[in-house]
Amino acid sequence: KQEVTQIPAALSVPEGENLVLNCSFTDSAIYNLQWFRQDPGKGLTSLLLIQSSQREQTSGRLNASLDKSSGRSTLYIAASQPGDSATYLCAGRDDKIIFGKGTRLHILP
Amino acid sequence: NAGVTQTPKFQVLKTGQSMTLQCAQDMNHNSMYWYRQDPGMGLRLIYYSASEGTTDKGEVPNGYNVSRLNKREFSLRLESAAPSQTSVYFCASSPQLNTEAFFGQGTRLTVV
Numbered sequence: 001k002q003e004v005t006q007i008p009a010a011l012s013v014p015e016g017e018n019l020v021l022n023c024s025f026t027d028s029a030i031y032n033l034q035w036f037r038q039d040p041g042k043g044l045t046s047l048l049l050i051q052s053s054q055r056e057q058t059s060g061r062l063n064a065s066l067d068k069s070s071g072r073s074t075l076y077i078a079a080s081q082p083g084d085s086a087t088y089l090c091a092g093r094d095d096k097i098i099f100g101k102g103t104r105l106h107i108l109p
Numbered sequence: 110n111a112g113v114t115q116t117p118k119f120q121v122l123k124t125g126q127s128m129t130l131q132c133a134q135d136m137n138h139n140s141m142y143w144y145r146q147d148p149g150m151g152l153r154l155i156y157y158s159a160s161e162g163t164t165d166k167g168e169v170p171n172g173y174n175v176s177r178l179n180k181r182e183f184s185l186r187l188e189s190a191a192p193s194q195t196s197v198y199f200c201a202s203s204p205q206l207n208t209e210a211f212f213g214q215g216t217r218l219t220v221v
Contacts, residue, residue, distance in 0.1 A: 031207035043199065044212040051207070089152070095159060095206055096167060097142060101151035 002027045004092050006100035014108045017080050021103045023073040023090035033073045035064050036089040038102070044089065048075070080107045111135050115200050115213035122190045122220045130185040130216050132200030140203045141183035142210070143167075143175060145196040152199065158183055159206060190220045 003026045013019050023033070032051045036044040048057045048064040050073065056065040063076040073090055087102045116131045132141065143155040144167075154167030156175040164175050172194060174186045183202075187194060197217050203210040 034210060036212075043214040044201075046209055046211065049209045091152075091210070093207065093210075095165075096154055096157055097201070097210055098154065098168075099144075099152040101149070 002030070002092055002094065002096070002098045004090060004098050004100040006088075006090060006103050008103060009101065010104040010106070012106040012108060013080060015080060015082060018076065018078050019080055019105075021075040021077070021088050021090075021105070023075070023100055025071050025073075025092040025098075027092070027094070028068045028071055030068070030092045030094055032093045033064075033066050034091045034093065034097075035062075035073075035075050036091065038087045038089060040087075047088075077105075082107045082109050113200055113202055113211055113213035115198075115216050117216060118214065119217050120219070122187075122218065124190060124192060124220060126190050127186070127188050128190065129187075130198055130200075130218075131182070132184065132213060133182045134200075134202040134211075135181065136202065136204070136211070137180065138202035138204050138211075139180070140206060140210075141177065142201040143173075143183070143185045144199045144201065145169065145194075146199060146215075147196050155185065155198075190218075192220045194218065195220045 034049045035047040050066040061078040089102045091099045113134045139160045142157040144152040158164045158177040161180045200213045
């Protein structure tokens, strides 16, 4: 059974800092791993999708990596901004999509 | 671009009442999913449909039924609502099993 864990559960950093969010999964037989952003009271916005054959994906200030052998993915956010404050969720994909509980990020102005 | 549309956005039910949450996608996606999101529990999969005509249980299927009405629509039914089913429900779809998933804006359900 796939289990996805995100550490830390919450994180506060000053504006401008670079930061890393962690995601681990128990079953390496995934098709892909997807990172989402969720603002309070809103739905999920897809940020990055990494296929199982890929090592990383980049979009603007975001970079996501995937290491299937160790069961880990990271989301790197460069030069953080107050607008980045949100909950970030990772999800591992086989025939189902299994989510971690998220990291609640707060960027301090 | 409608994407994934969920109706209703908000609903209050009394214990024992029944209702159906509707989900429709206009992207010609094969796979559709229903999740519930509760504080401290993250998103948990209720049911999914890998393709039209198939449905499978997820992590928390008890108390729910689903219907994949056609390729566009995937509904979630609560036959006898319970306070424990108070939650935010999200529907999602993706073209295939190994492709990006897209989510609706959610249905906030309160059972009193």
